[in-house]
Amino acid sequence: MVDKRMQLTPPTLPEDPADALAAVGALRRLADQVEDAAVERALHDGWSWTDVAEALGVTRQAVHKKHARRLRGTGVGLRRGAR
Amino acid sequence: MAFERFTKDARATVMAARAEALAAGHATIEAEHLLLALSERPDLQALGLDREQLSYALAAEEERSLAAVGVAASGPDEPIGPRRPRDPQFATSAKLALHRAVSAAAKRGDRRLDARHVLLGVLGAQYGRVPRALQIAEIDVDALRARI
Numbered sequence: 001m002v003d004k005r006m007q008l009t010p011p012t013l014p015e016d017p018a019d020a021l022a023a024v025g026a027l028r029r030l031a032d033q034v035e036d037a038a039v040e041r042a043l044h045d046g047w048s049w050t051d052v053a054e055a056l057g058v059t060r061q062a063v064h065k066k067h068a069r070r071l072r073g074t075g076v077g078l079r080r081g082a083r
Numbered sequence: 084m085a086f087e088r089f090t091k092d093a094r095a096t097v098m099a100a101r102a103e104a105l106a107a108g109h110a111t112i113e114a115e116h117l118l119l120a121l122s123e124r125p126d127l128q129a130l131g132l133d134r135e136q137l138s139y140a141l142a143a144e145e146e147r148s149l150a151a152v153g154v155a156a157s158g159p160d161e162p163i164g165p166r167r168p169r170d171p172q173f174a175t176s177a178k179l180a181l182h183r184a185v186s187a188a189a190k191r192g193d194r195r196l197d198a199r200h201v202l203l204g205v206l207g208a209q210y211g212r213v214p215r216a217l218q219i220a221e222i223d224v225d226a227l228r229a230r231i
Contacts, residue, residue: 022212033108
């Protein structure tokens with residue numbers, strides 16, 4: 001049962017547009033880094049490319065194209081059936 | 084982009100910027116990578132470019148920009164950082180810096196574009212990571228520009 005008193009604190013927008021816009025770029029870079037790290041960890045843990053794609057909300061082709069070459073030679077993504 | 088007008092030094096700077104992005108594990112080559120590449124040059128260090136200072140300022144800029152929307156490092160887990168390098172491509176901030184470098188050379192009446200012009204191009208941005216980092220480092224950009 002969800003406690004109706006729970007409150008979420010949404011991120012606030014910096015007042016200075018320069019700061020707010022700078023945050024956009026920083027978040028995009030961070031998102032890239034989180035994606036790289038998360039995909040690598042998932043594959044290392046034995047996830048299939050298909051499951052990684054579903055978790056990201058993209059196609060298997062897209063995630064494979066983006067990450068496979070980068071991770072080649074690191075021993076991930078080689079799980080049996082991970083095509 | 085008239086690369087044939089670039090001196091050997093300017094071309095080396097552009098290639099070094101790509102190496103910076105690769106080394107940092109970044110997906111794109113930005114003006115900040117040009118700045119770091121330029122700071123490796125002794126002739127520009129003599130004008131006041133300090134790589135360590137600039138690296139620190141760039142890292143601080145990133146931290147501050149994320150903190151401004153509530154994202155901060157926390158917890159004992161492995162910090163998320165750049166991973167194995169992708170094949171970085173030149174992105175807008177770097178391309179604009181180079182376009183400004185071309186203008187700077189033209190304005191000075193210089194036929195060839197060298198590393199100094201690239202620096203002028205990098206310094207010419209009003210907004211973005213580079214000017215913000217320069218502000219954090221308390222670098223007097225106008226004074227630096229005058230010395231170039």
